[in-house]
Amino acid sequence: MEEMPLSDPTAFGPAMRLIRRRRKYFFATIIAYMPAMWLVNRMFPTFRSMAITFALWVAFLFITALYSAVARCPRCGQYFHMNGMSLLYLRRCLHCQLHITANRAE
Numbered sequence: 001m002e003e004m005p006l007s008d009p010t011a012f013g014p015a016m017r018l019i020r021r022r023r024k025y026f027f028a029t030i031i032a033y034m035p036a037m038w039l040v041n042r043m044f045p046t047f048r049s050m051a052i053t054f055a056l057w058v059a060f061l062f063i064t065a066l067y068s069a070v071a072r073c074p075r076c077g078q079y080f081h082m083n084g085m086s087l088l089y090l091r092r093c094l095h096c097q098l099h100i101t102a103n104r105a106e
């Protein structure tokens, strides 16, 4: 199922919003680490509860990273954040340099 690459930046909207939303979830998960650990430590100050929270956080991070990694660039059809085995959260497509805010009015 090969889609024709789009050339009109205004048509990138839905795909760009999807990429941005998945990036947001991913970064929110990273930022949530400290408050989550602090909160669990306050409520259940045991090693076991901390370990469980950490395991859950890692699982969550893995899922959000995976979701953002498989988001495709609307212009070139490649994975936006993944080039070969490297996963990079840059603000540009790793293949065609399409900017993450390309569909927004400058």
Ligand SMILES: [Zn+2]
Residues within 6 Å of the ligand: 073, 074, 075, 076, 077, 078, 080, 093, 094, 095, 096, 097, 098
């Ligand atoms: Zn691209």
